Amino acid sequence: MAEFTETLSNTNISSGVIHQTVRKELDSINLFRESKIDRKDIEIIQNTYVGDKQRKGKRYKTMWDFTIITKWAEAAHDMTDPQILQRRALILTMIFGAFRPAELERMRSYTTIFKDNSVQTQVRTKMSGNKVIKIIINKHPNPRIDAVEALQRWMYYTKTTFKDEHVWFDIEGSKPANLQRIKEELVAVLRENGIPDTFTAKSIRQAVITYLARQEGADWKAINAYARWAQGSRVAQEYYTMLPVQDIKWILETIGRQVPQMGEDNKPDKSGESKDRRLEKANSEMKDCTEKTSETG
Incomplete structure (x- = not known):
């Protein structure tokens, strides 16, 4: 029983749930024992291993600067390169939709x-x-x-190239990207920008929330809505480095602040091979793409 209680205490389960689980387990064990285990003994064990245990906090003691990625997203990129186009759409969709990598993998073109x-x-x-x-x-x-335009550009390309209901693809293999492949694409951007190996793809969402929480006048209600937490949740305050805005508009205005202007050298390259020309066509027909995508679902 002591080992069972200690194991539970090392999880991310709250102390209240642990105490309740142990008590139920004790009642089940006592049904089959002639000499019953004293509940007081179990309470001593619980206080020893659990106490007033709270949920574990954030995985990282420090967090990388989220603006590194926004600067990358608008920096000099060859927008005719499918891999760059997809990575940019992936990153921005994850940032502004507060997606987790697994949720990105579940996106489908017919519901987008x-x-x-x-x-x-x-x-x-x-x-x-x-x-x-x-x-x-x-x-x-x-x-x-x-993120809206980046995703639109990418999905127009995939519709004319892959003709598949998935949104993200393993470009080299010309097949839908699984969760692992999506994580690899996201991590590739982190490494390209010098973010240490200790940070995974999931850290992108955490970096954004940390950035928002550190802003002067941060609005917890807006942050909870953005991250899809309950309205009264204190996850951001307790586990993300803190701080009080009115609505989601504040998040849009906050993310991307103090980002450098795009220079002449950052304009898309209009030269390229067949796959590049497809991307150029996607860029030039962006306005028509909205209606086409809406009609096809």
């Missing part, structure tokens, strides 16, 4: 619909269990880090 100033998609999230929820990403005032 573009509107005038937003894109909406439907995925099964970590917190919703088997329930499918709608996630809406609004256009960013800074077009160079606009």
